[in-house]
Amino acid sequence: MxxxxxxxxxxxxxxxxxxxxxxxxxxxxxxxxxxxxxxxxxxxxxxxxxxxxxxxxxxxxxxxxxxxxxxxxxxxxxxxxxxxxxxxxxxxxxxxxxxxxxxxxxxxxxxxxxxxxxxxxxxxxxxxxxxxxxxxxxxxxxxxxxxxxxxxxxxxxxxxxxxxxxxxxxxxxxxxxxxxxxxxxxxxxxxxxxxxxxxxxxxxxxxxxxxxxxxxxxxxxxxxxxxxxxxxSLSRPVVSLGKATFYKQLPQDLRTAYYLTSQTMVDNVALRDGQEGIKAFIQKRKPIWSQCSGQFPQVSASPCHGLNSVPTNFLR
Amino acid sequence: MxxxxxxxxxxxxxxxxxxxxxxxxxxxxxxxxxxxxxxxxxxxxxxxxxxxxxxxxxxxxxxxxxxxxxxxxxxxxxxxxxxxxxxxxxxxxxxxxxxxxxxxxxxxxxxxxxxxxxxxxxxxxxxxxxxxxxxxxxxxxxxxxxxxxxxxxxxxxxxxxxxxxxxxxxxxxxxxxxxxxxxxxxxxxxxxxxxxxxxxxxxxxxxxxxxxxxxxxxxxxxxxxxxxxxxxSLSRPVVSLGKATFYKQLPQDLRTAYYLTSQTMVDNVALRDGQEGIKAFIQKRKPIWSQCSGQFPQVSASPCHGLNSVPTNFLR
Amino acid sequence: MxxxxxxxxxxxxxxxxxxxxxxxxxxxxxxxxxxxxxxxxxxxxxxxxxxxxxxxxxxxxxxxxxxxxxxxxxxxxxxxxxxxxxxxxxxxxxxxxxxxxxxxxxxxxxxxxxxxxxxxxxxxxxxxxxxxxxxxxxxxxxxxxxxxxxxxxxxxxxxxxxxxxxxxxxxxxxxxxxxxxxxxxxxxxxxxxxxxxxxxxxxxxxxxxxxxxxxxxxxxxxxxxxxxxxxxSLSRPVVSLGKATFYKQLPQDLRTAYYLTSQTMVDNVALRDGQEGIKAFIQKRKPIWSQCSGQFPQVSASPCHGLNSVPTNFLR
Structure with missing residues (x-):
């Protein structure tokens, strides 16, 4: 894919x-x-x-x-x-x-x-x-x-x-x-x-x-x-999601940029590597990143991520 | 307000x-x-x-x-x-x-x-x-x-x-x-x-x-x-108008930015504190700023300021 | 003109x-x-x-x-x-x-x-x-x-x-x-x-x-x-085309900017001074720039340059 x-x-x-x-x-x-x-x-x-x-x-x-x-x-x-x-x-x-x-x-x-x-x-x-x-x-x-x-x-x-x-x-x-x-x-x-x-x-x-x-x-x-x-040494899905989102938000107005990235943060927290990283930090141990390429985040393929579909009422 | x-x-x-x-x-x-x-x-x-x-x-x-x-x-x-x-x-x-x-x-x-x-x-x-x-x-x-x-x-x-x-x-x-x-x-x-x-x-x-x-x-x-x-020590209405206008013009194209800010300048000159400041400068004395909060500039509330209504012929 | x-x-x-x-x-x-x-x-x-x-x-x-x-x-x-x-x-x-x-x-x-x-x-x-x-x-x-x-x-x-x-x-x-x-x-x-x-x-x-x-x-x-x-000492038509294109592409998204400037490059290569400069470089001699003001590039006057007409399929 x-x-x-x-x-x-x-x-x-x-x-x-x-x-x-x-x-x-x-x-x-x-x-x-x-x-x-x-x-x-x-x-x-x-x-x-x-x-x-x-x-x-x-x-x-x-x-x-x-x-x-x-x-x-x-x-x-x-x-x-x-x-x-x-x-x-x-x-x-x-x-x-x-x-x-x-x-x-x-x-x-x-x-x-x-x-x-x-x-x-x-x-x-x-x-x-x-x-x-x-x-x-x-x-x-x-x-x-x-x-x-x-x-x-x-x-x-x-x-x-x-x-x-x-x-x-x-x-x-x-x-x-x-x-x-x-x-x-x-x-x-x-x-x-x-x-x-x-x-x-x-x-x-x-x-x-x-x-x-x-x-x-x-x-x-x-x-x-x-x-x-x-x-x-980092999680590839997390880095990829971050890179794609960075260039996506950069040309947007501030409100749209925060809308897009706040969604990304929620999605990132929900990733296996997001939870693993946070837990490892709290437990003071090294994180073990997923190596499953199926984990790669489908930023815009999935409607629930919605990077391409800012609801109209948000933009008013 | x-x-x-x-x-x-x-x-x-x-x-x-x-x-x-x-x-x-x-x-x-x-x-x-x-x-x-x-x-x-x-x-x-x-x-x-x-x-x-x-x-x-x-x-x-x-x-x-x-x-x-x-x-x-x-x-x-x-x-x-x-x-x-x-x-x-x-x-x-x-x-x-x-x-x-x-x-x-x-x-x-x-x-x-x-x-x-x-x-x-x-x-x-x-x-x-x-x-x-x-x-x-x-x-x-x-x-x-x-x-x-x-x-x-x-x-x-x-x-x-x-x-x-x-x-x-x-x-x-x-x-x-x-x-x-x-x-x-x-x-x-x-x-x-x-x-x-x-x-x-x-x-x-x-x-x-x-x-x-x-x-x-x-x-x-x-x-x-x-x-x-x-x-x-400065005039709050003037600083507020300037701050709001700065962020408003920044993402605009140059022509729209100058349209917005030229209007702001005319409005700023017309403010009580605008005239007081200019006169104080010419008269070589310290300005006495308005402390009336009703003076606060209504940047987009008033249609005559027009920050939100660039006439279409301007944008052509 | x-x-x-x-x-x-x-x-x-x-x-x-x-x-x-x-x-x-x-x-x-x-x-x-x-x-x-x-x-x-x-x-x-x-x-x-x-x-x-x-x-x-x-x-x-x-x-x-x-x-x-x-x-x-x-x-x-x-x-x-x-x-x-x-x-x-x-x-x-x-x-x-x-x-x-x-x-x-x-x-x-x-x-x-x-x-x-x-x-x-x-x-x-x-x-x-x-x-x-x-x-x-x-x-x-x-x-x-x-x-x-x-x-x-x-x-x-x-x-x-x-x-x-x-x-x-x-x-x-x-x-x-x-x-x-x-x-x-x-x-x-x-x-x-x-x-x-x-x-x-x-x-x-x-x-x-x-x-x-x-x-x-x-x-x-x-x-x-x-x-x-x-x-x-440089070619005026080349400098003018470059300056106009620079400010034109700067506020565009990356894809539109590259579309505009790739067209400009093709046009620039086709200018008399473009070919003269490249040939002079290959032949290791000083270029002789055109002094004909009729050479001045008509960036947006000519539809074939198309700086103002990005085809819709390009933008998808």
């Missing part, structure tokens, strides 16, 4: 812009097409590591890279064995953004549309994914590469990292990266980055909300794994 | 979720039920101090605590003698959030719903209250305790304070606290707090917008009182 | 509040009415400098000052020779906000309405203007003066600058400045400024997102000109 957020990526979700639906790589997680896959992925103890693995091309988000990343994110996303995802990169550049060779007029506008549409789908997939996604950045992230960092739930970077949206320098304003950037940093910071193309340091990125944490390079993996292991 | 925001807390406002309307403590401000009240309140020179007074239970926001706090906020809210409210706490913990003993399956889902609904009402009441509400924090504020800080208009904390949303550790994701937190700090900061449950320091909370000011512990009361006295 | 954003300032846009439409100064850019104009403007190499030039009145935003500023912003806004605008001020005060002598009851409510409406129009014009607008601040900016800084796309200030919304001190809550301030800094910072009227330093303003950059006074002009020259 597919997790909540993933339902949004059905056939219809894929038909926007000017092209036909594109089906996710049916080949699945570890398969390879012709030539090496531009990402690699491995999973252990609930933590999936997805690595952008095309350092020669500065990990450009080519269409092949985007589809490979999408496939790695979607692979068994609903499995109870998956608790958290880390996205990192090989080499000194986290990602340089789109592959400009795919954006010349040697390709059709439909092809260009496919590139931007697939990129947007991947960014929305991260937010709609049932488990937290952490960006681990060690180096330069520019344009759609900066967008990828801004789109993750959590972002940890080394102090030598930097971030820019330099598309304007080559006549291609970073309008899609601006969606993620503009929802992460103050607008004056976003606009100076977008209008000048100049990079900001990791410390500035932290100051302005683009990053969750900055650490020395030698501690980057340790700190990221510490956060990932912490999340992997 | 009830103030603007409070009208939202009529019978209907209280019927959401799965329970019957709950009536505010009719006992009023200084009365006691069986056992000591979990909050105490006193008022002097326009400044009301509400203190969470159950340090043995780490000032847990039990249903009794929430109702007592609600009662202290609502008590004569429309009185001209009330200018500003400070919420503080006894003991080393500002508040540890909900009382978990009220959330086990020994209580019914309806009871759980009452807990979360009452909590949400209190948080919205702070924003809808006609006078500014300041949190004065000296210690740890977690879960709904952190939500309470985030919900106040202004928050001053000692440098030894810290803030966390650790519900995920006990299988109960802080989804209602996330409503206030997600509107106060950048989303990457909010999500790391929510997913890991780890605390942030007062300095980090200041950096990210959860606090207005951080001071050494020995200066906490002095600094908070300085702000409160400043507000108490 | 008028640029995108300016269409919003037609006759209808000007009729809100209680007065008749006001026509922009037909006298144009360099003309003078009776007495000296309260702003001065000059343009060189694509950079227009508009200077608030009434230091004796602390550059108060009188109706005359607002109309002069509006005229300088609107003057040949669609010309390909204009790339970026800098707003600065003569004297130690950037601007002290409205002229209080225009707000006494010696003037009619209709006159007060004209003041606030014109001020709101100027602030929205900055955001809707086809080129970036930079505030260069060296001194105190209060009330509507602080609003002006908050309304610019980029704001650079000297370290001796400070910012306040002190209207509450004179019984006139800064409700219109709060529109810009509340969209720029965290709400707790905004509310403390609004409720107490106390100033924040340039460093605090930077920390909280009101400024893009703070530099020593002696470097203010150099740094601002560096940013302006950078923007002036």
């Amino acid at each position: 597919a997790a909540l957020g993933l339902r949004a990526f059905g056939t219809k979700g894929l038909c926007w812009l000017r092209r036909n639906p594109w089906a996710p790589l049916s080949a699945g997680f570890c398969s390879r097409g012709p030539g090496p896959r531009p990402t690699s992925a491995r999973q252990r103890e609930g933590i999936r590591n997805i690595v952008l693995s095309d350092p020669k091309k500065r990990n450009a988000l080519s269409l092949a890279m985007l589809k490979s990343l999408q496939s790695d994110l979607l692979h068994e996303a609903e499995s109870k064995d998956l608790k958290v995802i880390i996205i990192s990169a090989e080499g000194p550049v986290f990602s340089s953004g789109h592959d400009l060779k795919e954006l010349t007029d040697e390709q059709s506008p439909d092809y260009h549309a496919e590139v931007f549409q697939t990129c947007s789908e991947v960014m929305m997939l991260i937010q709609n994914h049932p488990v937290p996604v952490i960006a681990m950045v060690n180096g330069l992230a520019t344009a759609a590469g900066c967008q990828l960092v801004a789109s993750c739930d959590i972002a940890v970077a080394s102090d030598k990292s930097s971030f820019a949206t330099p598309g304007v320098n080559i006549g291609l304003f970073c309008s899609t990266p601006a969606v993620a950037l503009g929802r992460t940093v103050p607008r004056k910071v976003a606009l100076e980055m977008l209008f000048t193309g100049e990079p900001i340091s990791a410390q500035e990125a932290l100051l302005h909300g683009l990053l969750s944490k900055v650490v020395p390079e030698e501690r980057l993996e340790e700190e990221t794994m510490r956060i990932a292991k912490k999340i992997a | 009830a103030a603007l925001g409070l009208r939202a807390f009529g019978t209907k406002g209280l019927c959401w979720l799965r329970r019957n309307p709950w009536a505010p403590l009719s006992a009023g401000f200084c009365s006691r039920g069986p056992g000591p009240r979990p909050t105490s309140a006193r008022q002097r020179e326009g400044i009301r101090n509400i203190v969470l007074s159950d340090p043995k239970k780490r000032n847990a926001l039990s249903l009794a605590m929430l109702k007592s706090l609600q009662s202290d906020l609502l008590h004569e809210a429309e009185s001209k003698d009330l200018k500003v409210i400070i919420i503080s706490a006894e003991g080393p913990v500002f508040s540890s959030g909900h009382d978990l003993k009220e959330l086990t399956d020994e209580q019914s889902p309806d009871y759980h719903a009452e807990v979360f609904q009452t909590c949400s009402e209190v948080m919205m009441l702070i924003q809808n209250h006609p006078v500014p509400v300041i949190a004065m924090v000296n210690g740890l504020a977690t879960a709904a305790g952190c939500q309470l800080v985030a919900s106040c208009d202004i928050a001053v904390a000692s440098d030894k304070s810290s803030f966390a949303t650790p519900g995920v550790n006990i299988g109960l994701f802080c989804s209602t606290p996330a409503v206030a937190l997600g509107r106060t700090v950048p989303r990457k900061v909010a999500l790391e707090m929510l997913f890991t449950g780890e605390p942030i320091s007062a300095q980090e909370a200041l950096l990210h917008g959860l606090l207005s000011k951080v001071v050494p512990e020995e200066r906490l009361e002095e600094e908070t009182m300085r702000i409160a006295k400043k507000i108490a | 008028a640029a995108l954003g300016l269409r919003a300032f037609g006759t209808k846009g000007l009729c809100w509040l209680r007065r008749n439409p006001w026509a922009p100064l037909s006298a144009g850019f360099c003309s003078r009415g009776p007495g000296p104009r309260p702003t001065s403007a000059r343009q060189r190499e694509g950079i227009r400098n508009i200077v608030l030039s009434d230091p004796k009145k602390r550059n108060a935003l009188s109706l005359a000052m607002l109309k002069s500023l509006q005229s300088d912003l609107l003057h040949e806004a669609e010309s390909k020779d204009l790339k970026v605008i800098i707003i600065s001020a003569e004297g130690p005060v950037f601007s002290s906000g409205h002229d209080l002598k225009e707000l006494t009851d010696e003037q009619s409510p209709d006159y007060h309405a004209e003041v606030f409406q014109t001020c709101s129009e100027v602030m929205m014009l900055i955001q809707n203007h086809p080129v970036p607008v930079i505030a260069m601040v060296n001194g105190l900016a209060t009330a509507a003066g602080c609003q002006l800084v908050a309304s610019c796309d980029i704001a650079v200030a000297s370290d001796k600058s400070s910012f306040a919304t002190p209207g509450v001190n004179i019984g006139l809550f800064c409700s219109t400045p709060a529109v810009a301030l509340g969209r720029t800094v965290p709400r707790k910072v905004a509310l403390e400024m609004l409720f107490t009227g106390e100033p924040i330093s340039a460093q605090e303003a930077l920390l909280h997102g009101l400024l893009s950059k703070v530099v020593p006074e002696e470097r203010l002009e150099e740094e601002t000109m560096r940013i302006a020259k950078k923007i002036a």
